[in-house]
Amino acid sequence: MEVFLASCVVAGVPLLFATVGELITQKAGNTNLGVEGMMLMGAVMAYVASVGTMNPYLTVLSAVLAGAAGALIYGVLTISLRANQIVTGLTLTIFGTGFAKFVGQPYLGKAVPAEVTQFFVKRPLPLLSEIPFVGPIFFRQDIFVYLSYILCILVAVYMYKTRIGVNLKAVGENTAAADASGINVTLYKYVHVLLGGAFSGLGGAYLSIVRIPLWQEDVVNGRGWIAVALVIFVAWNPIKAFFGAILFGGLSIMGMRLQVMGVGISQYLFDMIPYLATIIIVVFSTHKKRKESQPPADLSNNYFREER
Amino acid sequence: MKKFLAILLVLVMMLSFVACGGDDAETDGDAAALKVGFIYIGPINDGGFTQAMYEGAVASKEHFAGQMDFIYRENVPEDTQEVKSTALNMIDEGCNVIIACSFGFGDAMNELSAEYPDITFLHFSGAMKNDTNFDNWFGSMEQARYLTGMAAASVTESNILGYVAAHPYTEVQIGINAFTLGAQAVNPDVEVKVVYINTWGDAELEKTGAEQLLDAGADVITYHADSTAAQLAAAERDAWAIGWNYTKNDAGEKYLTAAYWNPEVYFNYALQNILDGTFKPESYYGTMKDGLIAIDEVNEAVPEEVRNQIADIKEQMEAGEFDVFTGPIYYKDGTVLCEEGQTLDRAGIWSITNEIEGVSAI
Numbered sequence: 296m297e298v299f300l301a302s303c304v305v306a307g308v309p310l311l312f313a314t315v316g317e318l319i320t321q322k323a324g325n326t327n328l329g330v331e332g333m334m335l336m337g338a339v340m341a342y343v344a345s346v347g348t349m350n351p352y353l354t355v356l357s358a359v360l361a362g363a364a365g366a367l368i369y370g371v372l373t374i375s376l377r378a379n380q381i382v383t384g385l386t387l388t389i390f391g392t393g394f395a396k397f398v399g400q401p402y403l404g405k406a407v408p409a410e411v412t413q414f415f416v417k418r419p420l421p422l423l424s425e426i427p428f429v430g431p432i433f434f435r436q437d438i439f440v441y442l443s444y445i446l447c448i449l450v451a452v453y454m455y456k457t458r459i460g461v462n463l464k465a466v467g468e469n470t471a472a473a474d475a476s477g478i479n480v481t482l483y484k485y486v487h488v489l490l491g492g493a494f495s496g497l498g499g500a501y502l503s504i505v506r507i508p509l510w511q512e513d514v515v516n517g518r519g520w521i522a523v524a525l526v527i528f529v530a531w532n533p534i535k536a537f538f539g540a541i542l543f544g545g546l547s548i549m550g551m552r553l554q555v556m557g558v559g560i561s562q563y564l565f566d567m568i569p570y571l572a573t574i575i576i577v578v579f580s581t582h583k584k585r586k587e588s589q590p591p592a593d594l595s596n597n598y599f600r601e602e603r
Numbered sequence: 604m605k606k607f608l609a610i611l612l613v614l615v616m617m618l619s620f621v622a623c624g625g626d627d628a629e630t631d632g633d634a635a636a637l638k639v640g641f642i643y644i645g646p647i648n649d650g651g652f653t654q655a656m657y658e659g660a661v662a663s664k665e666h667f668a669g670q671m672d673f674i675y676r677e678n679v680p681e682d683t684q685e686v687k688s689t690a691l692n693m694i695d696e697g698c699n700v701i702i703a704c705s706f707g708f709g710d711a712m713n714e715l716s717a718e719y720p721d722i723t724f725l726h727f728s729g730a731m732k733n734d735t736n737f738d739n740w741f742g743s744m745e746q747a748r749y750l751t752g753m754a755a756a757s758v759t760e761s762n763i764l765g766y767v768a769a770h771p772y773t774e775v776q777i778g779i780n781a782f783t784l785g786a787q788a789v790n791p792d793v794e795v796k797v798v799y800i801n802t803w804g805d806a807e808l809e810k811t812g813a814e815q816l817l818d819a820g821a822d823v824i825t826y827h828a829d830s831t832a833a834q835l836a837a838a839e840r841d842a843w844a845i846g847w848n849y850t851k852n853d854a855g856e857k858y859l860t861a862a863y864w865n866p867e868v869y870f871n872y873a874l875q876n877i878l879d880g881t882f883k884p885e886s887y888y889g890t891m892k893d894g895l896i897a898i899d900e901v902n903e904a905v906p907e908e909v910r911n912q913i914a915d916i917k918e919q920m921e922a923g924e925f926d927v928f929t930g931p932i933y934y935k936d937g938t939v940l941c942e943e944g945q946t947l948d949r950a951g952i953w954s955i956t957n958e959i960e961g962v963s964a965i
Contacts, residue, residue, distance in 0.1 A: 302811075302815075306811070403649060405648075507810055509806055509831065509832060513805075514807070548811050551812050552815050554798050554965045555798055555815045555816060556819070557965065563801075
């Protein structure tokens, strides 16, 4: 059981990065459907950096920058040029997919160098890993996984406990009012859209560097979309996102687990559940109008000050 | 003025097309007798199936020293229209032989072989052929799988062998069953656990599948899928790994051996026949004997006794004296696959529809 839950955590980590990233993007009032594309950009650029520099830090940095670069395209188009957010996001996904294929082509068959893979081997944390049950599941992982825990907690503190976090909420809920109260709306949107992209890039890099250190074009394989669903599923809450990501990650390996145990339930069935669950959540939360599980009120609306 | 410019531009463009065409024609001057077009499903450096097929083409070109040249296209999806247009482009470029290296390319080859009687089409796997210019080719991978099964059973301590498999389909099940028979020949208590990932290649799923098997106690992992991700999973947990398709070691010291293809054996044979004018479709089935099928050097961790046994049976296979499927063999649901004293021939092997006793699979 513990072994399985530890695998669920591993399967959930790329989702967690992407979900938290999309969550802060949406908190700033922008829906970025380019998560899949930004993850792929992060995945491929991390790969290029790892082969080129053999340095784990530069590998991670490269993923962050690549994801943010993808988000910058989206940001310029939607925040400055006020293009439709949904269309721009979809385009970014298609662009990122092509970008990863194009850039990654020469790297097929080249492995991530040992200097980098060795850095990301499983390192049990002293003391914490000895806690019964919890230890083996959460604290016998690699550094990248620990990074996801830390970022998740930081984002939660940032969103709920800092002044900037409150301002961010204001931007997403009522952009015009935030603008009127003196918040630099454009800056807030840019910062959080870029941050979101950087997180997505990290999620992609976890897949291409740690999970499968062999380049393959479709490495992200739809996880970007699951992350978009997860944001709704966890009601824009980074702490819930942590558990939601592990849950959805677990579902993605459930079918195979059961196969080994001799139970023949198709993996395809489990692959549907995240989306089904999200639809049900959307229906419920819309119906019950619970305040805390509603999307930011100004989500997907581009802001024109002149229209105020 | 504008109109004049437009017409001028159109003329320039047309002329440039003509010029390009001319260049192409000139380069055909010193062409080799055979120009082969290879259609690959994956990238040529995938460390697996397509790389084996590509290196076979390179080796074959070397073998024919100037008489054969080849072009290729990688990452071609199994879409009949796409395959057809790829092959047609190759024919346009002067290819007189098309070798299509994936099961799903068959329909396109079948259609084109009727339209282009002067071109020879060689299709990997499947059963389609005609009487003149279209043949299929494959190999008795069951032989190599059997031998790798022997190696696996000799090093396992848990008596559980993990097998990451693509689809529950005859070709895959032949491999699983042959592997199991080989394992049972060395160690009758061994159990082969199978995870089907329902795709020919997805490194993430391959690795996840292998991890589930390792969690369930497997300490040797083999696979029927495109990447070496299952080897990586085994290496991370210090378990043994057996390669597939190509001799790529991604498991370090825990690389046990591999079952792989030597496609140049077939390329050389078929292309020589075409050169000599003696080509005749025959549903070619390569074996350990002609070398199309091979097993990589066995890790020294395998006890010497078993290594000798493997070498011995390999010799028998090369001499054509060893049948992998020799009865009695039962399917895992208890029905008979092969009666006592009987052996399965090629047709019998290719009508396998399930896993045998000793395999646990869904």
